[in-house]
Amino acid sequence: MSTSPTSPARPARLANAWVPVAFALAALAVWEAAVRLTGVRPQVLPAPTRVAAAGWEQRRVIGTHALATLEVTLAGFALSLVCAWVIAVAVDFSPTLKRGLIPLLVASQTVPIIAIAPLMIIWFGFGILPKMLVVALVTFFPVAIGLIEGFDRTDRDASALLRSMGASRWREFTLVRLPSALPSFFTSLRVGITYAVTGAIFAEYVGARQGLGIYMSVQKNAFRTDLVLAAVVVTALMSIALYLSTYLIERAVIPWHVKQRRAGRA
Template sequence: MTGALGRLRRLTPALVLVLVGLAVWQWYVTASAVRPQVLPSPLRVLTEGWAFRAQIWANALPTLQVTAVGFAVSLAVGWAIAVAVDFSPWLRRALTPLLVASQTLPIIAIAPLLIIWFGFGLAPKVVVIALVTFFPIAVGLIEGFGRTDRQATNLLRSMGASRWAQFRYVRLPGAMPSFFTALRIGITYAVTGAIFAEYVGASAGLGIFMNLQKNSFRTDLVLAAVLVTALISVSLYGLTFLVQRLVAPWSRRG
């Protein structure tokens, strides 16, 4: 109970700032009589979003599916790269520049090519999400493995422990704080990546819904979909703390 109250107190400044921003937004729209096609009021966004909740939810489900699959692939690739790099100094020197270079790729230019190569199915969207999110996962794990307590590693080595045993009992647990930090960064990128991937090739999803409503000058519904996207991102971000509590409670900081 005390912990919950403490977290609520930490969130209070952010909530107050959001409420103030919404109040100013509502006041400006009302006072200036700006057209809703240009800038709808927060109240209109909520009202219209609720009226079209069935359509928004129907499009949110494909986005969640793509996000889950793409991020699962990203986790698998990130873990595989990080573990391989940790076991092989040669791979560290070979792969680290490539990891950095992968983040310089213009996704907006590559995405249409992915449609040509993989078609309009799930594959190109999964690749986009993986390209956007695997870097923080891999780098977070690599840095976490590198911060392992040297004294503990030396102790296991002096006791004749194998490289795998040192990794399992020292390096892997020690990397968990860095991993979950990277996980929180990656999961928010995953939702954004899914929305972008839908723009370049999908039949349903929040990205498609936003694009259709934009073309119909329904700015209120575009913002309602943006709100749902933000809620999904925040929910997934919060879910990582629960996963951390269940999987690696010793790694929680503060």
Template sequence: MRKSKSIADKLIPPACILLILAVWEGGVRWLAIPEWILPGPVRIARTFAGTLPLMLKHGQTTMAECLVGFVAAIILAFMIALVMDEITPVKKAVYPIMVASQTVPIISVAPLFIIWFGYGVLPKIIVVILVCFFPIASSLLGGLAGVDREYLELFRSMGAGRLQTLRMVKLPLALPAFFSGLKISASYSVMGAVIGEWLGAKEGLGTYMTLSQHSFQVDRVFAAIVAITLLSFALVAAVGWAERMVIPWSRLRDE
């Protein structure tokens, strides 16, 4: 019974997607909507296949920006979250600034990075860091703060120092929250890179979308959206795989 329910749960999402695509394709054909306004899924799939070599070239640039910015955000957020957790005055001083930074639309500050650092990859990496930093830092900080005090007192009563307690108790128990933040940031990283490319770049899926939009090639815009979605799924899946490797007990808990 449980096995059949599990199979049904796995089939429901793709079935819903196929239904949406079928309604979309049928609606476009029935209403005779021009392709330059709204192409159907079949047309988008053909365009995606036909422009795959070009999109792979642009996608490599976007992926490189995502990975570098994402890794930098992880390192920065991890270090700052640990310091904030250990030193309360730092947490009280820095956390409001972190929250306030999220109220500023990234699209409004990204042009400044273009002015300051030019049209290279650095402005895109900075944008990726900005959009990824807060979910990672806040998730890890919440995980560290949520550790049961009884565990901490038990280890301290056994003579464990702060570093040992952090390494053997707090970090392992905070890892599920940390990986939750990583999954959110993984999808944000692609968005951040694309936003940076919209504002000025020589290559990248954001640049490809902008050029296609200016030439009214809507099918190519949708094909780029598909590529961006696939990149996001790939990054989230990679984080999920890393989570299962690092904390295998989370998989047992979900089951």
């Protein structure tokens, strides 16, 4: 019976996946032991078991706030993706636009988001729109730059061949440049989606009625460090889930690249 060339790598991938889990469990054990041995107050540093118990007790409340944060994250990131694709495609078709916009995109990253977020609340109120804009501002740059660099990595011989056959610029873009840019796009997508959750939390800290950011702010003021950490754990799990989901989307959109990457690792 024949075996797949990538099948021997599968147990290795599973074994590698357990390494960070083992490190995390070891860190939690050290944390638990340190809190119990030193007798530090729960308001300063609660034990992991206390955090887990408090989080489970407040699971419905935390879940409601987590859904609100997830809504802002996905809506803001969707807006960011639309803007990034429009700008990247426009830049790819216009060298003049590229020379003019790239420096501005880089300069935009020097503006601290901590200064922009309060202005969004002042201009647009406490609804979902200002938080969406904050998420979009945080995540737009890596996605746009990833796409632009992906378009630049197109095989020039393939482009020249299509042009010699009379293909239009749009035809060349759809057949060669777009598929070539997708691997870079998914790499930048993974970077952006982790920033998106952080951006949503920060926007909620500045001003919101619901969300993990406002929940952590309230619990911090009540000196419930255990609930603050429980919300942090939920935030981390949400970021990990969104990060891993990009691999599922990548497998569905560009399966050939996923197979090439696995073959290279094998």
